[in-house]
Amino acid sequence: MKKSIITLILAILLLIVGELLLQVRAQIRFGHSIFKVAQGKSTYWFNPDLGIKLLCPNVTIESEKSNLKTNSLGLRCHEISDTKADNEIRIAVVGASTIMGAYTKDNEQLLSSRLENSLQKSFPDFKITVINAGIAGYCLQDEWLIIEKLLIPLGVDYLVVYTGFNDIGKYCRSAVEAEGNIPKPLMQVSAPKWLLTVELITKNTVFLRDSNTRGVDMKDPGKLDTGDYSNSLRTLLKGIVDNKIPALIITNARSFRREMPLSLQLELSETARYYLECFDINGLHDVFDSHNQIIADMATEYGFNVIPLMDYLPGGSEYFADATHFSVKGTETVSMLIDKKITPEIKEIILSRTNN
Amino acid sequence: MAFQSYHFLIFFICVFFGTHILAKISHSLKKDFLLLASYYFYSCWDWRFSGLIFSITVINYIIGPLIYRAKEKRIKVLWLWLSLAPSLLILAYFKYTNFFIGSFIDLLAVFDLQANLHLLNIILPVGISFYTFQSISYTLDIYRGRTTPVHSFRDFALFVAFFPQLVAGPIVRASHFLPQLDQEPAQDDNAIESGFALIMRGFIKKVIIADVLALHIVDPAFAQPSDYSPIFLLVALYSYSYQVYMDFSGYTDIARGAAKSLGYELQINFNRPYKSQSISEFWQRWHISMSSFFRDYLYFGLGGSKYGNVYVNLVITFVAIGIWHGAGWNFVVYGLCHGGFVGCERWARTRRKRLGLPEKVLSPSRRVLKIFFIFNLVSLTRILFRGGSLSAAVEYLDSILSFDRLWIIPLDVIGVTVLIVAIIFHYVPDFWTFRWKDLYLKIPTYVQAPLIVLVVYLMVAFSSKSAPFIYFQF
Numbered sequence: 001m002k003k004s005i006i007t008l009i010l011a012i013l014l015l016i017v018g019e020l021l022l023q024v025r026a027q028i029r030f031g032h033s034i035f036k037v038a039q040g041k042s043t044y045w046f047n048p049d050l051g052i053k054l055l056c057p058n059v060t061i062e063s064e065k066s067n068l069k070t071n072s073l074g075l076r077c078h079e080i081s082d083t084k085a086d087n088e089i090r091i092a093v094v095g096a097s098t099i100m101g102a103y104t105k106d107n108e109q110l111l112s113s114r115l116e117n118s119l120q121k122s123f124p125d126f127k128i129t130v131i132n133a134g135i136a137g138y139c140l141q142d143e144w145l146i147i148e149k150l151l152i153p154l155g156v157d158y159l160v161v162y163t164g165f166n167d168i169g170k171y172c173r174s175a176v177e178a179e180g181n182i183p184k185p186l187m188q189v190s191a192p193k194w195l196l197t198v199e200l201i202t203k204n205t206v207f208l209r210d211s212n213t214r215g216v217d218m219k220d221p222g223k224l225d226t227g228d229y230s231n232s233l234r235t236l237l238k239g240i241v242d243n244k245i246p247a248l249i250i251t252n253a254r255s256f257r258r259e260m261p262l263s264l265q266l267e268l269s270e271t272a273r274y275y276l277e278c279f280d281i282n283g284l285h286d287v288f289d290s291h292n293q294i295i296a297d298m299a300t301e302y303g304f305n306v307i308p309l310m311d312y313l314p315g316g317s318e319y320f321a322d323a324t325h326f327s328v329k330g331t332e333t334v335s336m337l338i339d340k341k342i343t344p345e346i347k348e349i350i351l352s353r354t355n356n
Numbered sequence: 357m358a359f360q361s362y363h364f365l366i367f368f369i370c371v372f373f374g375t376h377i378l379a380k381i382s383h384s385l386k387k388d389f390l391l392l393a394s395y396y397f398y399s400c401w402d403w404r405f406s407g408l409i410f411s412i413t414v415i416n417y418i419i420g421p422l423i424y425r426a427k428e429k430r431i432k433v434l435w436l437w438l439s440l441a442p443s444l445l446i447l448a449y450f451k452y453t454n455f456f457i458g459s460f461i462d463l464l465a466v467f468d469l470q471a472n473l474h475l476l477n478i479i480l481p482v483g484i485s486f487y488t489f490q491s492i493s494y495t496l497d498i499y500r501g502r503t504t505p506v507h508s509f510r511d512f513a514l515f516v517a518f519f520p521q522l523v524a525g526p527i528v529r530a531s532h533f534l535p536q537l538d539q540e541p542a543q544d545d546n547a548i549e550s551g552f553a554l555i556m557r558g559f560i561k562k563v564i565i566a567d568v569l570a571l572h573i574v575d576p577a578f579a580q581p582s583d584y585s586p587i588f589l590l591v592a593l594y595s596y597s598y599q600v601y602m603d604f605s606g607y608t609d610i611a612r613g614a615a616k617s618l619g620y621e622l623q624i625n626f627n628r629p630y631k632s633q634s635i636s637e638f639w640q641r642w643h644i645s646m647s648s649f650f651r652d653y654l655y656f657g658l659g660g661s662k663y664g665n666v667y668v669n670l671v672i673t674f675v676a677i678g679i680w681h682g683a684g685w686n687f688v689v690y691g692l693c694h695g696g697f698v699g700c701e702r703w704a705r706t707r708r709k710r711l712g713l714p715e716k717v718l719s720p721s722r723r724v725l726k727i728f729f730i731f732n733l734v735s736l737t738r739i740l741f742r743g744g745s746l747s748a749a750v751e752y753l754d755s756i757l758s759f760d761r762l763w764i765i766p767l768d769v770i771g772v773t774v775l776i777v778a779i780i781f782h783y784v785p786d787f788w789t790f791r792w793k794d795l796y797l798k799i800p801t802y803v804q805a806p807l808i809v810l811v812v813y814l815m816v817a818f819s820s821k822s823a824p825f826i827y828f829q830f
Binding site: 002003004005006007008010011012013014015018184186188189190191197198201202205208209 | 357361362363366367369372376396399400402403404545548549552568571617770801802804805806808809812813816817818
C-alpha cells in the first residue's frame, strides 16, 4: 500500500484512539461516556408522562469526581415518598447543574442535603425533607415545568430557586441560528455532541481566542432583547405565587469579579466564556449583572425574599469550582445562608400548620 | 461546506478513498463520482444554486462547438456573445443589481428626486464570480483557437464544478484542466503526500494565522476605528494585508492540495506578493489566475498596448478587477487607484526608454525600501477593500491621521506573535520552503501521521470562532 494512504489511515486511527482515551478518562472521572450511551445507559432521560428531562431513575453513577445516586423520580436525592407525613415539611431546591451538584462528590455533600441536616437540627420535632430538584442544563422554562409537574404534586411547602445561567446561552445560540436562516443548504454533518476531542480542546484553549479588544462577533449586553427571559421568569414566579407556595429567590453568583485583576478574571471565567462564547469578559459581567437585576426586581415585585448572592458569597476558586459552580466551601456557605434566611419562614409554616 | 469544518473532513476522507478505489476500476467512474461529489459540495451551501452552475455549464458546453465549427468570424462572434451574455447577465443580476439600484437612488437624491425603487432581497451564490469566469474562459479560448471543444459533457461539467476550486478559485483555464481529465492521472505517492502537505499548510495559514489576526487585531480596528490610536490602526492595516493574503493563499493551498491528492494539478495563484517592487509586479504575484484572466481576456481584448490608449485600457481593466471583487464604489475606487499606479509605472518606464536611459539597478537597501513602499501602498488601498464602503474607508483613514488616542494600542502577545509569524512565513526564502517540503516527504509515516493529527488539534483549538474565507463573498 502507498505511504500516503498508510499515513492518512494512521492519522485517522490516531484521532480515533485519542478520542477513545478521552472517553475512557471521562468514564473514570465523571462516570459517563460514549460507552454508557452505547449500552443504552444514559445519565439523563426524558420523562414522557411529565414532559421533562430528568436524571435516569434509581441509578448510581460512580466516578472519580462524583458518586451520583438518583431516586425513583430521577432526582439526585434520597427517596421521596408519594404521601407527605403529617409532621413533614417539604422544601425543594430548584435549579440547574449548580444545584444538581456538578462538582459535589457525594449526595450527602449536596446543598440540599446540607440544608436538610441543618434545618432538621433547628426543627427536631418535624421531619424536614429537602428535595434536590436541580438538573444540569435546565433553563427557566424547565424549572417551572419541574415545579408544576413534579414538585407541586409532591406537596412542597417551600421553594428555593437558584435559576442558573443556562438561559443566557440562548443569546449566543440564537445568533448562530439567525445567520443560517437565509441560504438553503443540504443537511450539514456536524461533530457529534459526544465527541470529547473537540470539547476538551476548545474548553482548554479559550485563552487562545481571548483578545484585548471587544470582538466584532461579540454581543453587546446592552442591546440584548431580554423579553423572552423576562417572560419565562414571570411565568415561573407567577406560577409559584398562584400556587401559594412561599419561596426564596437567589440571584446567580460567579467566581470572577470586576474588581479582580484582568488575568485572574480571565482565568476564573474560562468555562463561562466557553459556554457563552458570544460574550467577552466585560460582556459576561454586564449580562450576568443585568439578568440578576431582572431576577431581583421581578422577585421583589411578586413579594418573594431575595438573596443577592454576589453580596454574600466571595468570588475566587475557594468558593467556586469553575466560573459558576460552587466548590465544597461555596456549597456549605450558600447552604448556611439559605438556612439562616428561611428558618423564620419555616417557623411560620409550622405555626400556621399547628394552628390549623 | 467550509473547508475548516468537520463536515468537510468527513466529506474529503470519503471522496479521497472513493476516488482511489474507483480509479482502480475505471477512470470514467472516478470522474462520475467526482462530479457528484462536487455538486453535493456546492449544494451544501445552498442546493438551489446547483441549478445555476448546471445552467451555465449547459450553455457553454452547447455553444463551445458551435463557435469552433462556425466558418465566418461574425458567426463566431455571434455565438461567442450568445454564450457570454447569459453567463454575464446571471453574474450581473446576482452581484450587481442592488449596486445599480442603490447608485440610481443615490443619484436621484442628489437632484432631490425620489424613485419608488427598493433594493432586492438577493442572495449572492457562493463563488459565482469564479465559476462564471471559469466557464466563459472555455468559450473565449475556443473563439481564440487556444483550445478545442470538449466531447464529454461530464468532463466539462467537472471542469466547471470541480469542488476544490469551485468557490474561491484558482480560476482554472479549460486548456489547463480538461487535458488532465482526458488522461488517466498517475497514482503518484509523492503527489498525494505533497497534496496533504499543501492542505496542512493551507489550514495553518487560514485558521492559525488569518483568523487569529482577524480576531485579535483587524476586526476590532475596522469595526470601531475611532476607538484606537493611529499606531494600532496602522498595525491593523498591515495585519489585514497579511490576513487577506494568508486567508486567500491558504484557501488556494487547500484547493491545490485536495486536487493534487485526487490526481489533478491546479495552477499556483500567489507568489509572495509583498516582495513586489512595483504595483505591476504585485499584480503578477497576487491572485495570478484572476489577474491573468483580466489581462488575457479584457486588457488584450481592449487592445492592450497595441491599439487604443494603453492608459485607458489599463484603467478599464483595473476598474473591472475592482468591481469583480464586489459591487460598491469603494471597489471602483480601488480599481482606479491600482489602474492609476500601474499606468504611472508604465508611463515612467516608457519615458525612460524614450530618453534612452538604462533600467535602474537598485542597491539591496533601496530595494528593501522600495518593497516596503509598495507594501504600504498596497496596504493603504486595502482600506477600500476591507472598509465595506467609501465612507468607512474615509473614517478609517481619518482615524489614522488623528492623534487623539495615542496610547490606545490594545495589542496582545498572541496577535503580535502571529503577525510576526505571518511576516516570516511570507518572506522565508524559496529554497527553505522546498527544503521543508522535501523534509516532510522524507519523514516516515509514523511521524507524518502524528503531524497531521497535531494540525487537526490546532485547528480545533483555534477555529471555534473561525470566519468564512474572505474570498467566498466574491
